[in-house]
Amino acid sequence: MLKHFHMNDKQVHSLYAMLVICCMLAAYFKLGIFAALAMTLVPFLLVFALNAACALLILFILFTYFRLHEAFPFLMPFKIPKMLALASLMGIGWHLFISRKLQPSWHSGHAILTVCFVWMTVCMLAASNRGLAMAYWSGNLTKMFIMAIAISWWLRNIKEFNWVRLGIMCSGVAIALVALYNKANGIGLVEGTRVTISRELRSQIGDPNDLSLVLLFPVSFLAAEVFIRTGSRFRQLLALVGLILVISGVIATQSRGGLLGICAVLGLFLYHKIKNPIITAAVGGVALMVLAVFAGISDRQSGGAAEDGVDESAMGRIYAWQAAFNMALANPLTGVGIDNFFSNYFFYSPHWDGKNHAVHSTWFQVLAEMGFVGLFIFILLLVTLFRTLRRILQLSEQLKDPQIELNARSLLAGFTAFCVSGTFLTQAFNWPIYIILAMAIALDNLASRLQQSTRT
Helix, strand or coil: CHHHCCCCHHHHHHHHHHHHHHHHHHHHHHHCHHHHHHHCCHHHHHHHHHHCHHHHHHHHHHHHHHCHHHHCHHHHHHCHHHHHHHHHHHHHHHHHHCCCCCCCCCCHHHHHHHHHHHHHHHHHHCCCCHHHHHHHHHHHHHHHHHHHHHHHHHCCCHHHHHHHHHHHHHHHHHHHHHHHHHHHHCCCCECCCECCCCHHHCCHHHCHHHHHHHHHHHHHHHHHHHHCCCCCHHHHHHHHHHHHHHHHHHHHHCCHHHHHHHHHHHHHHHHHHHCCHHHHHHHHHHHHHHHHHHHCHHHCCCCCCCCCCCCHHHHHHHHHHHHHHHHHHHCCCCCCCCCCHHHHHHHHCCCCCCCCCCCCCHHHHHHHHHHHHHHHHHHHHHHHHHHHHHHHHHHHHHHCCHHHHHHHHHHHHHHHHHHHHCCCCCCCCCHHHHHHHHHHHHHHHHHHHHHHHHHC
């Protein structure tokens, strides 16, 4: 009998209505009238989540990376990142397996990203403190891997790329404004001069170096808008104002890695304009000194002019790098494990001052926590990303498409800033490089499709 049972559309809609009414009644008797009224919004929210899955995915990344809910604490009670994560995963699952609107594809970038994630998982299982490594792996790395794959599949036209870039630029300006406000009012300053945000909430951007890293990411996108004109003068002027604000925010952190990243981004666009490496290097050197003066590096309590010889901050980095190398020598295959450098610092550092320290280098972070094998895989990921970006730029010249060139140069500038600032900032397992990789894969696929369409 069940074999011949079939419901028409009217019966299906009636069944859905009965389920919603039952849920509303259950909510009313269990939780009250407000919960019952809230249930009426659930169907509309589900439909919105499925129809706007790409937008929700972008918002999730912006809130997770820029910590917008921590920079603006009135947003914290709404649990926005968790809600966006659930909505994004639901949308990805629906469009991947049911509606089939999300079409999987494979790229060399996917392959190296998967290899890197698998090795991170191996290092997590072999970690000296497996509980600490597993918590970071499940709470951060799995999200980055899933979302990077989803971004590379979701972004299929220039309009969607522009929305991502706009979100990154606006979020960067918003965080910079909060940083400058805190600096002007002396809120949350470290060492008396270095700005932070929501330090009392133990936020990720409550550390000046991490804050400079967060602000450095949108610099490349804003700089591309300023140096590569694709829209109106007014839009270019807005981008310039935003760039100045974000650079001012990085200056307020007094992070030397952040200043190097800014000079790398601006130097890349300057070289693209004048094609002279000597002039570019000279201007970059002068710019770095000017930024250091504006940042007040000499006034820092650690690493300032008051310290003779090699300053305390520099020596702290040298000791941390020595500890990282010792960790890799003791565990050449997998290192000490993901997120385990800090807890192992005492056992491998040649100098102990009574407290553990962060590694303050992307390269030594990977070396210490993923071993020599992990460092090789990570460098291979960066090489694959660079080759992809170079291929996109070549395709953009053939297509004569300014929008593709703008996005490609934005990503190349972000990649350059990552590599340069990564010497002094710990960002191997943070969002920027994986977002850049995902967007590069998607942009490469788009440029390839456009090239094929022009040939046919």
